[in-house]
Amino acid sequence: MAGIEGDDSATTSGSTLGYALLSLLTRGPATGYQLTQQVKAPLGHFWTARHSQIYPELARLSAAGWVDSVEQAGPGPRAKKTYAVTAAGLTALRAWLVIPPTAQPRSEITLKAYAATSADPVAMAALYTDLAERSTRLLAEYEQDASRMRAAGQDDPGNPRFGNYAVLMMGVESQRVVHRWALWLASCLRTGRPVPYGEPPG
Amino acid sequence: MAGIEGDDSATTSGSTLGYALLSLLTRGPATGYQLTQQVKAPLGHFWTARHSQIYPELARLSAAGWVDSVEQAGPGPRAKKTYAVTAAGLTALRAWLVIPPTAQPRSEITLKAYAATSADPVAMAALYTDLAERSTRLLAEYEQDASRMRAAGQDDPGNPRFGNYAVLMMGVESQRVVHRWALWLASCLRTGRPVPYGEPPG
DNA sequence: CACAACATGTAATAGGTTACATGATTTC
């Protein structure tokens, strides 16, 4: 700051949310509202954001020169703004992508399993049986999405939407794991005795 | 508040961190420092907390009557406090455990995969090859921990430390998934052509 | 004697959720 002009250099190091929005915008220009929808799936299986977080972040990205926007009037009291990544934004995204990620995942279902023996075994087994059922439903959904994507050629790394497919593959694998693990855990809690992991359920 | 006494009813609904600490304390009394160490593994594979978050939370749990503490003098300028779960704390924990969890997992490695095609394919493939290597190391560690635990009878749901084993099993499965997925992704990016998921690596 | 480990706290900041606020257009 302090009187020095021309400080619009690439020193701005954005937030993870900012990079997530840039990633979405590489699929094409979008409004804040559309980004709020698009973040739901498949990205939303591993990363979520609400509109109240997205709108202020778009303003910050715009101030940093990483996106620009055109206004289109209505509907509602305010102008509709369509955002697009700038060359500077794409450069920043590319630089961020190749930094090895460090953040640990956070899983509430696993945290509850850590204290599983403190609760009623029957209730706790039911919890994990329900979880296994939910993962079955999700898995079916994801597999359908995956075959639709393959039919559209999105499993090709040359396709700009290949990332959607990569994220979905992780979703499929994760739900398979949740399914197996939840059934194993439920089986342990129901029988009250050690169950070897990976055995077919009884 | 407001003049009404006897408001120490079970209306206090704690934070997730609070329940995580209660879960740790079901293994036995501990100081804030010890909890900071114990949260690292295996719980830390899916849930983390720093001491700066733990100390204030212990104060809140204490105020709610969910834990109590004894002071032991030193070392350092302040007294050392050893915390233990109270009956009320255990009741609260049990009630929380059977609530179906809703929180979505958050994974930075998957987020980066979403934008994989925006970066240099060689650099990006290297990132995921490194990730696969790291998961191999972690998997070996976890498997060792698992056989130690089995030898100690912690794979028995009757054992109060069974939760440690359940969390570790999720860790093992998760690292296996990360390994397969990262190698698949690296293979896609290196060859630039669609690679069927689950094929042995070339 | 330096350095790691033990031990407990607070302050400032960043990240994220819930709730508040407004209003047009489209569909049943």
Place this chain on the structure above:
DNA sequence: GAAATCATGTAACCTATTACATGTTGTG
């Protein structure tokens, strides 16, 4: 005409990270 969808923002609150602050005990 009611309800869903489109569309954008702010405020209050909760959660989590980084940095600041202090001081002892044990090990090489």
